Amino acid sequence: MSLEKNADGGAARPVPARVEDVRRGNLVRVLAAIAQARTDPQRHPTRADVASLTGLTKASVSSLVAELADSGLVMESGATRDGERGRPGVGLKLSTNRGVVGMEINVDYISAGLLDLGGTLRADKTLECGNRGRSPESVMALLAGLVSEVASDAAAAGIEILGGGLAVPGLVETASGTVSSAPNLQWHNVALGLGGLLPDAPLGTALYNEANCAALAELWYGHGLDFRDYLFVSGEVGVGGGLVIGSRLFAGPHGQAGEVGHVVVDPSGPDCSCGGRGCLETFAGQEAIFAEAGIPAGTASARLEQLEERLGAGNTAATSAVARAGRYLGIAAASTARLMDLSAVVLGGHFTRMGPWIAPAVVRGLAEYAPGLVSPGRVAVSELGQSAALLGAAGSALRSVLAAPYSLAPAG
């Protein structure tokens, strides 16, 4: 569900199943059934609906819903009037006075947002600041300030914060809250003080990889509604990625899967910052595209602006630079699709802004190197903006609440 490792392995864990575990499982099921309908705002399910959705009896559902309501996760939303005969049911929805905080640290900005359990973004704050080379302590202090603003907004709106998720552009160890390596921030093996961000949230704050968060945001709020399995490729300073398999993130055994930026696409290609050669990033990273397109040095956003302008004007150097990047993206996607049995590709990050020029090149690359595997209609461009990673981090936190409702105190 969230960004946890999904490769468990161990057969006989030392924890046996007890009778109480049945209830835990059913609390999750009931919550999932109520959450499922949260996109359809008017028709909240009744207890009877939940019973037929889950296969539980009405009696059990009543008892389970009562417990979820006690812990503040679920609330009634007034009687449903359906014009049918019989006693009308009472609609159930995820509580709008509980929420989670999504956070993002990126090279040029930090941001924090408040998502209520219903999935509505209730607050959203961004602070532009150059973080490259800035000390982790200093960045975390700025972020803590932003978060406390969000927290007071939440308090003012009567929303209790249950947990949070932080996305950073680099390899992370989710379990220990450590950034192993974030080249663009120049951070290496940094243990972030996550405990300080949301001291009162019962579930604390989890650390995630930015590209993985963006891939999940795409799953929950973007093309994931169409695709269950896809490679998400995020163009940032480098090229990040996320693998979604069966509507779940594939994080790999150490949570560091999806590094499509370092798939080798040409064994005689240029040296890469990772120490290898011919990685996708050396062809489709920002620097490579700008250089190939002849865009002079400057800030990333200015250069991107300029590229977009030239693309629009039909400048040959620009279009062929982007087409070349797209072709190599197609090659990397072809290898990935073969390896992992994937059938769709979603382009995000700065690739979104090159969408009309880069997507056709990706389709051509795929057709040349893995014909028949990914149909043209299954190469999509993300429509989520800069907030994708934030949404993904918040969504992950939200889902970890929904996956473990029993860990919350009954009084809330």
Next chain:
Amino acid sequence: MSLEKNADGGAARPVPARVEDVRRGNLVRVLAAIAQARTDPQRHPTRADVASLTGLTKASVSSLVAELADSGLVMESGATRDGERGRPGVGLKLSTNRGVVGMEINVDYISAGLLDLGGTLRADKTLECGNRGRSPESVMALLAGLVSEVASDAAAAGIEILGGGLAVPGLVETASGTVSSAPNLQWHNVALGLGGLLPDAPLGTALYNEANCAALAELWYGHGLDFRDYLFVSGEVGVGGGLVIGSRLFAGPHGQAGEVGHVVVDPSGPDCSCGGRGCLETFAGQEAIFAEAGIPAGTASARLEQLEERLGAGNTAATSAVARAGRYLGIAAASTARLMDLSAVVLGGHFTRMGPWIAPAVVRGLAEYAPGLVSPGRVAVSELGQSAALLGAAGSALRSVLAAPYSLAPAG
């Protein structure tokens, strides 16, 4: 555990957890605890051991073990004498009078073997026959003959057959028992009549991909004891593969993951039979290696023999052909390791016979294209012989028994 898809996706399964499901889960746990020690033949665990292994109470374990014994899956193996004080416990082991049948269809032979639940191969029959282009019906008839021989051996030894697994060299749909595409057999979209093979086995026969089976055999009987996560690359006529993540096979959303033979390792490489270009198979497939080494046409096994001879004699064309294949294997492994966060590679199939010459080249390729990701000690050569796929298919069937013990009738 077995070859099922491990990407499940749906959070709320339609079947609710009932109190009885707790017992099902604990039956599996107890069985796993008993199975865990099956490699250590003398020291079978007692009920008390199982209790401490699983965290269940002795009372519960007694009851669960009684049920497993009733259904014939577990048997007592006499009192353990440990020289310690106190009442000696009674050793428990998986029943040796229940078993599963592993089967393999390959280009040059078919085979069938009987594995008892303890993991011992009790019978093993192979029939050399050229299957390329032979009709599926005809091959299945031959296989059925072989299986019935194995079945009568089993009956003679008092072994009841619970289920079976069949490995074929091609893409399969496990759920429907269909071979989507097996180029080397020239089979396409063939529904094999699996039901006829073991008509009396309660769990029937499942269909698996050969390279995946070999990867699992490696997991259970080979280097899997050292590595929890690895890419298995199987050299056959083509180049097949299997991905093991967290000691489980990663089969992908449609059960067709692991096709490392068609990872693009050189975008300007030769055309591939898959319709793409520069696939690993065009550099490391049998034909490519033989051609590069200057081995004249002939049967696959004769040419392989010849290659091995020349390698041993230090023939330059042969060693450099194999080194080239190894280098490209290293490139494909580098991309795979980055994408899926893997840290080991196991070479199998005919690569085993080139082991001393090809493994160092793979290590060099990895060091060049993904430095630091896979240490040299984690590039291994399989030591399982031709029976790897058979063992994997049987092991998968065995594990599907152990994963669903409650589906067997109590009387056995």
Next chain:
DNA sequence: GCATATAGTTCAGATTGAAAACTAATTCAT
């Protein structure tokens, strides 16, 4: 107003594992 239909609650019954008391079988010290 009353039959009908649907929502939700209450209560007895069954399944299951935990905990504790109990029986069984063995070693060790005297």
Next chain:
DNA sequence: ATGAATTAGTTTTCAATCTGAACTATATGC
């Protein structure tokens, strides 16, 4: 030998939980 100590396994009681059936509550429609 004999009894204390120790460990294995069983029996009994109890609490948690779901199911199913009976019941209450609230609506529609004739």
